[in-house]
Amino acid sequence: MEQEKPRFCTDYKLEKLLLLYLNCWLLKNILKVVLILLIDILPTHVHLWGSIARYLILNAIGFNVETVTYKNLKFQVWDLGGQTSIRPYWRCYYSNTDAVIYVVDSCDRDRIGISKSELVAMLEEEELRKAILVVFANKQDMEQAMTPSEMANSLGLPALKDRKWQIFKTSATKGTGLDEAMEWLVETLKSRQ
Structure with missing residues (x-):
């Protein structure tokens, strides 16, 4: 079976909850990133890189790596996939984590409880204790x-007293809100140096 080529998100409707995590740390001008798609109900991985205003949908399974640039910073992105069989290995990539980006479907009221449970479980990991949270x-x-x-209340974000967090209005199909979120993340990470 021939592998489908990447396509832009405008040709694809995101119907399920997406959870993305970034494992980031600044080394000079390079921001190293590990990207994880948590749930395996969606057979694609979403990349929030390149111009950030676009999303590439890739039919990829397993582990992938790519280097992209945003605002003159280079990101090395490790995409670890969301298959249930791969999830036990994610903890290997939590060390030195500076940021978690959590993407939640604002229309899926039925799954917001699952989203909260997964977020709470991730943030309880010792290696993520100091990680910035972007929703x-x-x-x-x-x-x-x-x-x-x-959404902030449903996810329990106000209870996160010892963690820097911010929630952003976004639209994957229109590309709105992404630049603001990434600007905030980059500036917040730089201020921690």
Whole structure:
């Protein structure tokens, strides 16, 4: 079977909850990143890189690595995949984690509890104790989307007293909110140096 070529997200509707994690640390001008798609109900991996205003959907299984540039910073992105069989190995990539980016479907009220459980479990990991949290409240272009405030409360974000976090309104299909979120993340990471 021939592998499908990458396509832009505008040709693809994101119907399921996406959870992305970034393992980042600054070394001079290089930001090293590990990207993990947590759930295996979606057979594709989403890359939030390149111009950031676009998403590439890749039919990739397993582990992938690529280097991209954002705002003159180079990111080495390790995409670890979300298959259940791969998940036990994710902990190998938590060390030195500076940031977690969590992408949540704002329209999926039925799964917000699962999203909260997964987030809480990840943030309880000792190696993620100091990680900055960025939440992408995705699908904000949809009428039925929860507000970022609703999502923050549903995810329990206000209870995170010892963690720097921010939630951003985003739309994968329109590319909105991504630049603001990435700007905040980059500036926050730089200020910790």
